Amino acid sequence: MLEGHLDILLIAIVTAVACALLGVFLVLRRMTLMSDAISHAILPGIVLAFFLTHSLSSPLLILAAAGTGVLTVVCVELLERTKLVKEDAAIGLTFPALFSIGVILISRFAGNVHLDMDAVLLGELAYAPLNRLKAFGYDLGPVSLYVMGTILVLNLVFICLFYKELKLATFDASLAAALGLAPTVIHYGLMTLVSVTTVGAFDAVGSILVVALIAGPPATAYLMTDRLSRMLILSAIIGSVNAVSGYGVAFLFDVSIAGSIATMTLLIFVLVFLVVPNRGLIAIARRHARQKWEFAQTMLVIHLFNHEGLPEAETESAIADLHEHLSWDPGFTSQVVRYALNNRCVSRKETQLILTAHGRTIAQQALVQ
Amino acid sequence: MENLSILTHLDYTLMIVAIGAALLGAVSGALGSYAVLRRQSLLGDAISHAALPGIAIAFLLTGSKTPLILVLGAAIAGWLGTLLILSIVRLTRIKYDSALGIVLSTFFGFGLVLHTLIQRTGNANQAGLDTFLFGQAATLLERDVLTIGILGGIALTVMLIFWKELKLLVFDEGFAASIGFPIRTLDILLTSLLVVAIVLGLQAVGAVLMSAMLVAPAVAARQWTDRLRLMVFLAACFGALAGVSGTIISSTASRIPTGPTIVLCATVVVGFSIVFAPNRGLVWDRIRQQRNRRNLKMETSRY
Missing domain, CATH: 1.10.10.10 (Winged helix-like DNA-binding domain superfamily/Winged helix DNA-binding domain)
Incomplete structure (x- = not known):
C-alpha cells in the first residue's frame, strides 16, 4: 500500500517538474494557451492511433499525438499569417475544431472499445501505477513513471543544450534571428516537446489540468524572481510542492488527485501573489x-x-x-x-x-x- | 399511422433542439464579436471551464438539480474567475494568457474535487460531468429553449442599450476613459454579458466547445464587413446557421454528437469566409495581386 503511494507521488512529481520546466518558456513567450490548444487538439491524433494499434499504451500514440500537436501549431500560424485572424482567435478556432473531430470519431466508431473520454480529458493518477513494466520476471515499477521520466530527461537535455538559444529567442527573437540562432527551429522544438509532454501527462492528469501544471508553477515563480535560471529552478520546486501537497489533500479527503493538485496550484499561486516581497498584493x-x-x-x-x-x-x-x-x-x-x-x-x-x-x-x- | 406519429414527434423534438441551437448561436455570435475584436477570444474558454465549481457548489448547497440554480452557480463562478484574471493582469506582471491558463485549469480542477465529493455522497451520477464537458443538445426541452430565449434576449437588449459605450470600449479604450466613461464598469458589464451567453451554452455544447461558439461566427462575420453593426448582425446569423445545420446533420445519422457537429459547421463557415469573402478573402486577395502585377507590367512595358 505504501509502495502504491510512493509510485503515485513519484509520477506526480516527475510529471509536474517536466511540465513546469517547459511552462517557464511558454509563460515568458506569452504562449501559455498554446498548451491548452495542443492538449485538446491532440485528441484526434490519439483516436486515430488507437484505431490503428488498438492499445492505449502503444508508443505510436505518443508519436501521433505529438504530430497532431505540431499540426495544431502550424494551423494556428497559417491562420495568423493570412492576417485575417488574430492569434487568440486563431487558437480559439483551431483547437475546438480538431477536438470536435476527435469527439465525433470516438462516439461514431469507438462506441464499444475501451477509449474513455473521461480518461483522456481528466486522467486518473490513482490508476497510473497499475500498469507495470515487467522484465525477466521482475517488477520494475509503473510504466508511466518510465514514460514521464524519459520525457523529463528529454526536456532537461533540450533546455540544457539550447539554454542560450532559448533565452535569446524568448527575450529578443529578432536578435536571435540576426545572430543566426534559428528561433523558428527552437520554437518548433519547444512546441514538439510541449506536445510530447502533454500526451505523457494524459495518464496522470488529463488534458485540461495539464494547463495547471504548465502555467501554474512558472507564473508563481515569475512573481518571485527576475532571473531565468532561478525561475526554472523555482518553478520545478513549486511544481513538486503543488504535486505533493495536492496528493496529501486528495488522500485526506478522498477526492480526485489531479483536481487537488490543480487546487493547490491555485492556492499556492494566490498565497505567493499576496505575500511575496515587493510585488505581492x-x-x-x-x-x-x-x-x-x-x-x-x-x-x-x-x-x-x-x-x-x-x-x-x-x-x-x-x-x-x-x-x-x-x-x-x-x-x-x-x-x-x-x-x-x-x-x-x-x-x-x-x-x-x-x-x-x-x-x-x-x-x-x-x-x- | 403509428409510424407517422413517431415521425412528427421526432420532428418536433428536432425542431425544439434546432430552435435552441439557433438562439444560442445567435446570442453567442453577437456577443462573441466583442470578445474577438478585443482579442479576448479565449476568455470564453476560461469562463466556461471556471463555471464547473460554481455548478458543484450550487448543487452542494441546495441539493437541487434545477437548471436555473445550477446556471446561477455557473455564472457566479465564471464571473469570479474573470475578475481574478483581470486583477492578476492589472496587479502583476503576469500576462493575460498565463492568467487565463491558471484560472481556467485550477478552477476546473477545484470543480473536479467538488465533483468527486458529490459523487462520494451518492447524490449524483457521472452523467453530470459529461454533460458539463460536452453538452447534450439533444436533451434540450421547450423549457430550456424558453430560458435561452429570455436570458439571451435580455443580454442582447442590454448590448443594444449600451451600444455606443461598448463600441467605444472595443475600439478606443483610452479615448473612452479620457472623456469620462467608466471603463472598468463597462468592462465588467461586457464580461457579464459574455458569462450569460456562455452559461446558457454549456448545456447544449459543453465547456470545451463553448469557446468556438463565441469565436467562430464572429471571425467569419469579420471577413465580410468593416462595420461593427453589420459584423454583430452577421455573427448572430452565422451562429444561428451553424446551430441549425449542426443539429440537422447530427440527426441524420446515429451517434453523431450535436455539440461537436455545430462547432464543425461554424468552422466550415469560417473557412468559407476566409477564402471567399469579398475584399478581405484569400481568393479576392490573389485576384487583386494578379491584377496589380499585370497593371505593373503594362505600365513598365510602356516605357
Missing part, C-alpha cells in the same frame, strides 16, 4: 499606504516651512486649526500630525507645531524637487 498595499502618509507629512512640513519665522506663523501652525489651513479632514489631520511627530519631523511647542531640523530638510528637499 500586501507589499503593494503597504507601499501605497506609506506613500499616502509620507505625502501628507511632506505637505504638512512644507506648510509649516512656508510660514516659519513669519508674523502669521503663530496662527498658521496652531495644532487645533491646522486642518483649516491645509483644508483636510480634522481626523485625518490629527493622524498626519501623529505620524509626523513619530518620525520626528515636527515637535509640539505648547499649542503649536514647529519644525525640527529633520523636518526642515524634508521640506527643503521637497521644494527643490
